[in-house]
Amino acid sequence: MIKEIITLMFASYLIVIPHINKYEYKIKNDSKYAYLGSSSMNFVLNKEVNNVVDKEEKKNTYKLNKVSDNEYYITLYDESGNKYHDMFSPVEPVLRELDTDTLEINISVGSPARYTTFVDLNNKIISKSYFNYLAFDDGKVVYYENGSLIIADAFEEELIYKVITKNFSPAATSPIIKVKFIDANMIYFEYFEGQEYIEKTETVNLLD
Structure with missing residues (x-):
């Protein structure tokens, strides 16, 4: 059942990807979970991600967690090391620090096309997704x-x-x-x- 749900999420992701205004990451501020929002999909992450850490990019700031080849989570932490946000990706994202306060999250949809989300690590603000x-x-x-x-x-x-x-x-x-x-x-x-x-x-x- 879990695999079927993930497959459905991935298929919907590909359907809505061309419509930039209908696809963006959003935060559920009163929760430690995030969701992907669009006119045709609204999946809430309803589980913790733990024990499957692929690599830690920067201690107490952000971490990339791999659950499977088509299930990744970027976990964001505050200055005290407390998690405040999880972001889902169906493919392995590319993370890059643009400066000391800004994280760039790139999700490829076929080279060279990509969607990019920016994170203000200092103020804990997450942007919408930008296409190329x-x-x-x-x-x-x-x-x-x-x-x-x-x-x-x-x-x-x-x-x-x-x-x-x-x-x-x-x-x-x-x-x-x-x-x-x-x-x-x-x-x-x-x-x-x-x-x-x-x-x-x-x-x-x-x-x-």
């Missing part, structure tokens, strides 16, 4: 969505710093070649323009 995000710096995230390049606060998605709309070339995923932060308020990006896929570069001030 392009750049991150000091809490700001850059991503391409619905024909626009968007710079937003990673942890407060309603806080948008800039929406850049141009004659971007049609693309299956993104016409953006490269994005980098020059400083906290300036980004440089390269992109393809128009049906001719002309390569362009531009620098944008987020304060303008």
Whole structure:
């Protein structure tokens, strides 16, 4: 029965993955469990994860627990070593520290496509999931969505710093070649323009 439930979860995961606005990690703040939420799935983790530790990434901060080849949990701890959040993944996630306070959790859905969740370890805040995000710096995230390049606060998605709309070339995923932060308020990006896929570069001030 447990294997059947896990299989169903994994199948639903693949169905909703293309719809970024319908798929995101959410926290159940009054519990030590988390759930995956979408319009078509709402599974609550209802068990502890213990005795199956694959590797510990950083003591008293976060840990990757492997239960099986299609069941992983990223467990987050506070400064006292108390667990406050479990996040489920049907494939082995890639964890990366962007700075001393920010953890990046990547879940692949077939190279190079991935969903990324950011964790503010200091304030214990977990972002929504971003599909193939392009750049991150000091809490700001850059991503391409619905024909626009968007710079937003990673942890407060309603806080948008800039929406850049141009004659971007049609693309299956993104016409953006490269994005980098020059400083906290300036980004440089390269992109393809128009049906001719002309390569362009531009620098944008987020304060303008």
